[in-house]
Structures are given as structure tokens and as C-alpha cells.
Amino acid sequence: MATFVIRRLIASVFVLLAATYLMYNLVALSGDPLEELRQSTAPNKEQLIESRTRLLNLDVPPPLRYFIWFGALLRGDFGVTIEGRSVNALLEQALGSTLQLVTISTIVAIFLGLIVGITTALRQYSGYDYSVTFVSFLFFSLPIFWVAVLLKQFVAIGFNDFLQSQSQLPLVAVAIIALVSGALWASIIPGSTKRKAITFAIALAATAGILTVMNLTNWFSYPALTIGGVAIMGIGAAFGFTALITGLKNRRALIAALIVAGLGIALYYPFQFSLSFYVTEWWMLLGLAVLTAIVSGAIGWFAGGVDRGPVIRVAIFTGITTAFVIALDRFMMVWDDYASSGRIRGRPIATIGASTPNLEGSLWVEGVDIYTHLLLPTLALILISFATYTRYSRASLLEVLNQDYIRTARAKGLSERTVVVRHAFRNALIPIATIVAFDIGGIVGGAVITERVFGWTGMGQLFQNGLEDVDPNPVMAFFVVVGGLAILFNLIADLVYAALDPRIRVN
Known part of the structure; x- marks a missing residue:
């Protein structure tokens, strides 16, 4: 394994x-980085040209200037921009964003x-499968900039107008959403016509x-899950993860x-009305998530008996899900304060930028602001990537389900959950x-347009x-980061192959 990793890294260095x-x-x-200065009418034009030439080593031919840049790179310095700003500082800020x-x-x-993708493979040639296939190909064929424009118009501007005008769904919208939901679940759940009608x-x-209920409680203006919603989702997660894993x-x-x-x-009320006021930094919230995983794993360990591994996984997934829902409800509590603040003025869904300038507030208000700015670009990237993952995971699982060892597993009398989760799903992940x-x-490079x-x-x-x-220096900083990530994750993919399929050996 170590020999393989070292060999791949050495080859990757030469490629990079x-x-x-x-x-x-x-x-x-x-082009000419001095063109702007050559056309300038400033009295010190010659001095400015000479200064920029020395700053960027423009008196050295580009093929040789590369080695000057590479020598600085070995010291961890990406150089400076054409305006004299440190590329390292710009890269740190840009990469984090x-x-x-x-x-x-x-x-x-x-x-x-x-x-x-997995559910469509299990419900092959159903109405649900055809619908997902149509939507996937639709988003796969749309250019990202067009999706972004549509999201700006109908999600941001439309939803902000909705909040300011009425903040309640009309009965026609309620009826349409309910009918679509009924048809969707009826197409997903297998069975006879009678069972589908009941599901619908x-x-x-x-x-x-x-x-x-959301209309009656004015939920869109004052969203909340309350302890009832947390209980439903927490208990639902417990049954769902148990049914899926064990x-x-x-x-x-x-x-x-x-x-x-x-x-x-x-712990819902103690956290919401006491402990949450002491959580003032993001690392504290992350620490609570780690603590949740540790405590949940410990409960699974003590309750697991002989076969502790699956029980621990079920407990950890349930704990993380419940904690996430509780934290989500805490963010919802400050939604009205955020939306009605002077910086937002009742239009919370942002269409530009990464944050609201000069917005003051707690960690929870800051989290809502990050969410409202992340919503549209994240949705744009999700819709395009979602189509790819859906089609590949469906095709991969269908191919695996037709293998001989799957038929053997079914012939042995194993349940369909065991066949799909333990035998088919793992091997279907290899091409994914x-x-x-x-x-x-x-x-990172593909998000440029977004x-x-x-x-x-x-x-x-x-x-x-x-x-x-x-200006080659910032372009090369971008290129090195993107190229390095591509090399790293391709190496990780090779190692994941060996972990997913024991027949594959990395040597």
C-alpha cells in the first residue's frame, strides 16, 4: 500500500x-501586463513601468520566469499580483469562501x-423512475448560468415578494403540492393498485x-419545529436507521x-433556552456535534451486546440527526429577528455576495445569514451534480442486481433489505x-461560473x-490548488476501491 501511494505521488508530481x-x-x-501603464498619461509612467517590471520579473522571458515562480512556490510563496498584493493572502480568503x-x-x-438513484433502480420502469429520469436529464442539459438566473427570479425574488405580500400559501398552491406529494409517494411505494391508492x-x-397548519401558524414568517417536530424527526430517525442498517x-x-x-x-429545552446562549463560536457547535457522536456511540456500545458494530452506527446516526434538528430549530428561532433587521428589510433570501455587510448578531444570526447567501448558489450546484449522481447510481445498482451472487443471496432466503444494503449497495458504490x-x-474549479x-x-x-x-501568479495559485485536489482525490478513489471490494488489491 505504501509503495503504491508513493509511486502515484511521484508520478503526480511530474504531471503537475x-x-x-x-x-x-x-x-x-x-497579453501584455504593462499595456495599461503604456497607455497611461501619468507623469511618472516610466517609473511605474519599471517598478512593475521589477515586481513581476517581466524582463525575464516567460519560459525562464516560470522557474523563478516555481522556486518561490517551493518556499510556500505564490508571489504577488499585478497590484502588489500577496497572492497567499488572496488565496486563503478565496479558498475558504x-x-x-x-x-x-x-x-x-x-x-x-x-x-x-438507488430508489429508482429498485422501482425500475415505475412512474417514479420515469419522472426522476426526466428531471435528471432536464437539469443535466441546462447550463449552470441559466439555472442560476431561474433560481434568482423564482426562488429569491419570488419568495421575498411572497413574504412581504401574504406569507401564506393560497389554497390552490396547497392543493397542487398535496396532489404532487400523493402521486410521488404512490409511485415510490410498491404494491397493488389498492395499496397505491391508500398511499396516495x-x-x-x-x-x-x-x-x-403552517398557514394557520404563519410558519413562513415565524418558522419553528418545536419539541413536537424534534420528537417526530428524532424517533423517525431511530426507526429509519434501524430498519436500514440492521x-x-x-x-x-x-x-x-x-x-x-x-x-x-x-435536552431540547435546556439547550434552546440556556446552553445555546453560551455557544458563541462555530468550533463550539462542532465540539457539541463530536460530543453527540461520542455519547451516542457509547450508548450503542453498552446496548449492543455481542454484535456492537451495527448498533453503534445506528445510535450515532440517530444522535447526529436529532442534534442537527435541535440546532436547526435554534437557527429558526432567530429568523424573524434576522429578516426584520435594518440590513435585510424583509427580503431575507440573498441574490448576491457571501454575507450581509455590517450585520451584527449572535452566532445563530450569523448562521442564518450564511444560509440565506449559500442557498441559491448551493442549489444551482446541487441540481447539476444531482442529475449525474442519480443516473450513475441507478445504472450501477441495476448492473449489480443482475449479478449471479445477488441471485444466490436471494435463493438463500435473505431478506430484500439484506440483499440490497449488504450485498448490492457496497459493490454499486465502486463506479460511483x-x-x-x-x-x-x-x-473548486467548476464553481467559477456559479x-x-x-x-x-x-x-x-x-x-x-x-x-x-x-497576471500568472493568481492564475497559477488557482491551478495548483485545483490540480492538487484532483490528484489527491483520484488517489483516494483508488484506495476506496480496495476498501469496497476485497477482490481489488492496491499493489
Whole structure:
């Protein structure tokens, strides 16, 4: 394993060297960085030209100037921009902003894409499968800038107008959403026509009831989950993760998950009205998440008996989900304060930028502000990536389900959950690992257009400004980061292959 990793890293270094040499020369030879000064009418024009020439070593030919840049890179210095600003400082700020954007969108797209792709494979040729296929190809064919414009118009501007005008869904909208929900669940749940009709009626009634309650409580202006919503989602997570990972027949796993959910519900009021006021930094919130995982794992360990591994996983997933819902409800509590503040003026969904300038407030207000600015660009990236993950995961699982060992597992009398989760799903992830590795490695570079549309100050702006100014240093900083991530995640993909399939050996 170590030999393989070292060999791949050495080969990757030579590839990156050749790529950076070519890229540096293409940028340097694409224009004249002194053109602006040559056309200037300033009395000290000659001094300015000489100063910039010395600053950027413009008196050295680009093929040789690359080695000056590379020598500085070995010391961890990306150089300075054409205006004399440190590229390291700009890169640190831009990379943090872009990673904040792409990390959330990538995780959500992978999670939703895998779930939807797997369910469509299990419900092949159903109405649900055809609908998801149509939507996936639709978003896959749309350009990202067009999706971004549509989101700005109908999600941001439309929702902000909705909050200011009425903040309650009209009855026609409630009826349409309820009918769509009923049809969706009826297409997902397998069975006879009678069972589908019952599913349709239950989903329609439940959706209509929830939306009616939201209208009556003015939920869109004052959102909240309350302890009732936390209890429903926590207990639902306990049953859901138990059914998925071990099956409901495993009483130890179900009891451990219910204990974890019950503990979260019991801590709801102490956290919301006491402990949350002491959480003033993001690392504190992250620390609480780690503590939740540790406590949940300990409960699973004590309740697990002989086979502790699956029980611990069920308990941890349930604990993290319950804690997330509690934290989400805490953010919802400050929504009205945020939306009605002088900086927001009743239009909370932002269409440009990464944050609201000069906004003051607690960690929870800051979190809501980050959410409102992340919403549109994250949705744009999710919709495009979601289509890819859905199609690949569906095709991969269908291929695995037709293998001989799957038929053997079913012939042995194993339950369908065991066949799909323990035998098919793991092997279906092998080709998906390649797609995920390529996407994660390249998504920092792929978010350039999205950042441009939404005015996001990140890696895209650093790259574009460098190209416009014929300034190789910021362009190369962008290129090194994107290339390094691509190499790293392709190496990780190779290692994941060996972890997913014992037949694959990394040597």
C-alpha cells in the first residue's frame, strides 16, 4: 500500500510540473501586463513601468520566469499580483469562501443523488423512475448560468415578494403540492393498485394538513419545529436507521436508537433556552456535534451486546440527526429577528455576495445569514451534480442486481433489505467512487461560473482577475490548488476501491 501511494505521488508530481509549466507560459504569453501603464498619461509612467517590471520579473522571458515562480512556490510563496498584493493572502480568503460553497453542495448532491438513484433502480420502469429520469436529464442539459438566473427570479425574488405580500400559501398552491406529494409517494411505494391508492390518500392528506397548519401558524414568517417536530424527526430517525442498517428485528439497535433520540428530546429545552446562549463560536457547535457522536456511540456500545458494530452506527446516526434538528430549530428561532433587521428589510433570501455587510448578531444570526447567501448558489450546484449522481447510481445498482451472487443471496432466503444494503449497495458504490473523486477534485474549479453569477468572492474571481490582468501568479495559485485536489482525490478513489471490494488489491 505504501509503495503504491508513493509511486502515484511521484508520478503526480511530474504531471503537475508539466501542467503548471504549460499553464504559466500560456497565461504569460496571452497579453501584455504593462499595456495599461503604456497607455497611461501619468507623469511618472516610466517609473511605474519599471517598478512593475521589477515586481513581476517581466524582463525575464516567460519560459525562464516560470522557474523563478516555481522556486518561490517551493518556499510556500505564490508571489504577488499585478497590484502588489500577496497572492497567499488572496488565496486563503478565496479558498475558504469557495470551500464553504462547494462542500455543502457536494455532500448534499451525493447524499440525495445516491438515495434517489438507488430508489429508482429498485422501482425500475415505475412512474417514479420515469419522472426522476426526466428531471435528471432536464437539469443535466441546462447550463449552470441559466439555472442560476431561474433560481434568482423564482426562488429569491419570488419568495421575498411572497413574504412581504401574504406569507401564506393560497389554497390552490396547497392543493397542487398535496396532489404532487400523493402521486410521488404512490409511485415510490410498491404494491397493488389498492395499496397505491391508500398511499396516495395518506400522503395527500398528510401534506395538506401540514401545509394548512403552517398557514394557520404563519410558519413562513415565524418558522419553528418545536419539541413536537424534534420528537417526530428524532424517533423517525431511530426507526429509519434501524430498519436500514440492521432491520427492525434487531431490538438492541432499536432500543439504543430510541434511547439516543429520547436523550436528545430531553435536552431540547435546556439547550434552546440556556446552553445555546453560551455557544458563541462555530468550533463550539462542532465540539457539541463530536460530543453527540461520542455519547451516542457509547450508548450503542453498552446496548449492543455481542454484535456492537451495527448498533453503534445506528445510535450515532440517530444522535447526529436529532442534534442537527435541535440546532436547526435554534437557527429558526432567530429568523424573524434576522429578516426584520435594518440590513435585510424583509427580503431575507440573498441574490448576491457571501454575507450581509455590517450585520451584527449572535452566532445563530450569523448562521442564518450564511444560509440565506449559500442557498441559491448551493442549489444551482446541487441540481447539476444531482442529475449525474442519480443516473450513475441507478445504472450501477441495476448492473449489480443482475449479478449471479445477488441471485444466490436471494435463493438463500435473505431478506430484500439484506440483499440490497449488504450485498448490492457496497459493490454499486465502486463506479460511483470514481465520479465522486472527479467531482470533488474539480468542483473548486467548476464553481467559477456559479460564483460569477452570484457575486461570490472566491476562487473563480481570483482566476478571472488573473486572466484579465495577464497576471500568472493568481492564475497559477488557482491551478495548483485545483490540480492538487484532483490528484489527491483520484488517489483516494483508488484506495476506496480496495476498501469496497476485497477482490481489488492496491499493489
